[in-house]
Amino acid sequence: MGLRLTLKKAIELLDNKEISLKEIYQDLFEKYSQENNQYNIYLSVNKNSFSEAQTKKDKPLRGLPIAVKDNILTLGLPATASSNILRNYWPQYEATVTKRIKEAGGVVFGKTNLDAWAHGSSTETSDFGPTKNPRNPQYSPGGSSGGSAAAVAADMAIASLGTETAGSIRQPAAWCGVVGLKPTYGRVSRYGIIAMGSSLDCPGPITKTVEDSAILLQLIAGKDNFDATTSSHPVPDYQKNLKKGVKNFKIGICYIDHPQLSQTLAAKATLKAGKIFECLGAEVEIIKTSTQLQKNRILTHEYAISVYTIVQRAEVSSNLARYDGIRYGQSREFFGHEAKNRIILGTFILSKGYAEKYYLLAQKVRRLYVENFKQLFSKYDLLISPASPSFALPLGSSANNPMFGELQDMLVEPSSLAGICGLSIPMFLDEKTNLYLGLNIMGNYFQEEKILQAGWVFEQTTDWNSWKN
Amino acid sequence: MKINEKLVKKIALLARLNLSKDEEPNLTKGFFQTIQTINGLLGIEVNNIEPIYQTTQLENVFREDKVEKDRTLSHEALSQAKKTYQGYFVVDQILEED
Numbered sequence: 001m002g003l004r005l006t007l008k009k010a011i012e013l014l015d016n017k018e019i020s021l022k023e024i025y026q027d028l029f030e031k032y033s034q035e036n037n038q039y040n041i042y043l044s045v046n047k048n049s050f051s052e053a054q055t056k057k058d059k060p061l062r063g064l065p066i067a068v069k070d071n072i073l074t075l076g077l078p079a080t081a082s083s084n085i086l087r088n089y090w091p092q093y094e095a096t097v098t099k100r101i102k103e104a105g106g107v108v109f110g111k112t113n114l115d116a117w118a119h120g121s122s123t124e125t126s127d128f129g130p131t132k133n134p135r136n137p138q139y140s141p142g143g144s145s146g147g148s149a150a151a152v153a154a155d156m157a158i159a160s161l162g163t164e165t166a167g168s169i170r171q172p173a174a175w176c177g178v179v180g181l182k183p184t185y186g187r188v189s190r191y192g193i194i195a196m197g198s199s200l201d202c203p204g205p206i207t208k209t210v211e212d213s214a215i216l217l218q219l220i221a222g223k224d225n226f227d228a229t230t231s232s233h234p235v236p237d238y239q240k241n242l243k244k245g246v247k248n249f250k251i252g253i254c255y256i257d258h259p260q261l262s263q264t265l266a267a268k269a270t271l272k273a274g275k276i277f278e279c280l281g282a283e284v285e286i287i288k289t290s291t292q293l294q295k296n297r298i299l300t301h302e303y304a305i306s307v308y309t310i311v312q313r314a315e316v317s318s319n320l321a322r323y324d325g326i327r328y329g330q331s332r333e334f335f336g337h338e339a340k341n342r343i344i345l346g347t348f349i350l351s352k353g354y355a356e357k358y359y360l361l362a363q364k365v366r367r368l369y370v371e372n373f374k375q376l377f378s379k380y381d382l383l384i385s386p387a388s389p390s391f392a393l394p395l396g397s398s399a400n401n402p403m404f405g406e407l408q409d410m411l412v413e414p415s416s417l418a419g420i421c422g423l424s425i426p427m428f429l430d431e432k433t434n435l436y437l438g439l440n441i442m443g444n445y446f447q448e449e450k451i452l453q454a455g456w457v458f459e460q461t462t463d464w465n466s467w468k469n
Numbered sequence: 470m471k472i473n474e475k476l477v478k479k480i481a482l483l484a485r486l487n488l489s490k491d492e493e494p495n496l497t498k499g500f501f502q503t504i505q506t507i508n509g510l511l512g513i514e515v516n517n518i519e520p521i522y523q524t525t526q527l528e529n530v531f532r533e534d535k536v537e538k539d540r541t542l543s544h545e546a547l548s549q550a551k552k553t554y555q556g557y558f559v560v561d562q563i564l565e566e567d
Contacts, residue, residue: 089549090548090549092545092546092548092549093545185524185525186524186525186527199522199523199524225532225537228527228530228532229523229525229527229530231525231527292514302509303509303510303513305506306506306507306509306510307510309503309506309507310507310510313503317484321484324485326550326551326558326560327549327550327558328549328550329549332485332486332487333487335486337492337495337496340481340486340488340492340496341496341499341500341503343484343486344477344480344481344484344486344496344500345500345503345504347480347483347484348480348500351480351483357511358507358510360520361510361511361513361515362507362510363520363521363522364515364518364519364520364521365510365513365515365518366520366521367518367519367520367521368515368518370521370524400495402499402500402502402503403502403503403506406506418524419524419525445524
């Protein structure tokens with residue numbers, strides 16, 4: 001069965017000398033050697049992790065192992081972004097997020113699989129094969145941080161780091177039945193993360209519990225001189241108010257009246273989550289979806305699919321221009337199908353005549369989403385919606401669908417475009433398939449504290465978390 | 470604008486992508502489907518709306534211009550290069566001599 005440790009629990013047991021780092025690492029390496037071939041979660045593993053851990057016993061993370069998505073640069077391990085172009089690439093510097101984790105006593109245990117360049121929502125566009133969902137290996141773990149979510153779900157990691165551009169933390173967390181936090185854009189440094197959509201990318205924790213999410217966010221959040229888009233907004237103590245509940249919070253339920261969604265289990269489970277928050281003392285309302293920017297209405301997520309596609313493909317085509325085969329990596333011939341798809345569309349959208357038609361228009365509609373959330377957060381503390389419209393889909397579902405990712409992530413795209421924070425936590429388990437639905441709790445800019453607070457009390461009140469004591 | 474393999478090939482050339490014959494039909498199809506989807510935006514009323522390119526509202530972020538100890542050194546930066554000469558990348562000649 002293995003140890004099935006959360007970060008919080010592992011720290012407690014280590015402090016009480018009820019467990020040793022040796023036992024923890026033995027358990028993890030055993031699990032890795034038994035199951036990694038089956039699920040294809042780790043692309044590389046740090047063989048020195050245990051000896052590194054022993055030098056960090058007195059630090060906040062006590063030498064505990066953390067899994068890291070393979071688009072994050074860490075010294076001593078390759079960083080491939082799951083692409084053949086970077087197959088043999090070893091970073092020369094450390095990302096700020098992992099630097100901070102290491103300084104706090106964490107150890108990078110291994111690098112996890114993702115959709116190549118984080119392009120996708122299934123981990124199937126990886127040049128190194130898809131990851132399988134440990135909850136049910138016939139199904140996709142979601143993506144792009146599929147490896148990081150699967151590592152946590154399979155107890156092949158105590159906690160992990162992922163990155164999200166629009167959904168890439170929250171959707172795999174939902175599909176794997178774990179906790180995924182996408183911070184406010186600019187809350188966590190992007191330095192040393194292989195860029196995808198630079199105005200959207202956000203690293204964040206994927207963990208077993210909400211409390212673990214607060215612990216990791218605490219370590220990685222804050223201003224970084226190496227990333228000019230990070231904010232100097234003060235970082236609060238995320239554990240301080242974690243257990244205060246949602247009494248007197250005003251919560252709005254979003255998108256569930258949309259015709260494509262209203263009859264789904266995801267919508268029903270979200271409504272039920274709303275009822276739970278109501279029982280816990282919050283004031284909960286359903287917000288009507290609107291096709292126009294209107295006061296006290298939520299702007300339909302449908303436009304966000306197009307806005308996101310335009311903005312992201314444009315930024316992708318610029319960011320992938322640096323892979324010229326000279327400075328690092330193989331030549332551009334090695335780009336996979338999905339990357340080529342996106343580069344071609346992005347190049348087109350930014351070309352003369354079309355930049356105005358598409359790119360500028362998308363950035364205008366993007367402002368509508370920003371204004372919409374600003375107005376709604378003047379009335380509500382939190383907004384909730386399903387994290388994904390469905391349970392995990394069977395492996396192979398993404399084939400030949402150039403918009404697969406955008407459709408799976410449609411309910412979180414508006415929040416990503418606006419740059420607000422969101423947390424996905426398990427809200428339903430289908431016992432037949434052993435697959436989960438995730439609840440997306442969205443908060444205003446820099447209000448991670450509130451979404452964690454709501455997530456924690458929901459986790460405590462319900463039975464969906466697999467690691468509850 | 471006509472979306473066909475010719476257009477996709479032209480864009481690919483601009484983006485320095487060499488497409489194989491088998492790739493072209495599939496990429497053209499994907500391109501067409503994606504354009505169809507994003508065309509859904511074209512009817513939205515956005516008169517008098519200013520575009521927003523970033524959400525932090527930060528402007529003119531400066532830091533002191535000094536070399537940080539833990540910044541990458543040039544020999545490390547060159548460690549992945551296929552060919553170097555005295556601390557520089559060596560690349561193939563791209564301009565013809567006349």
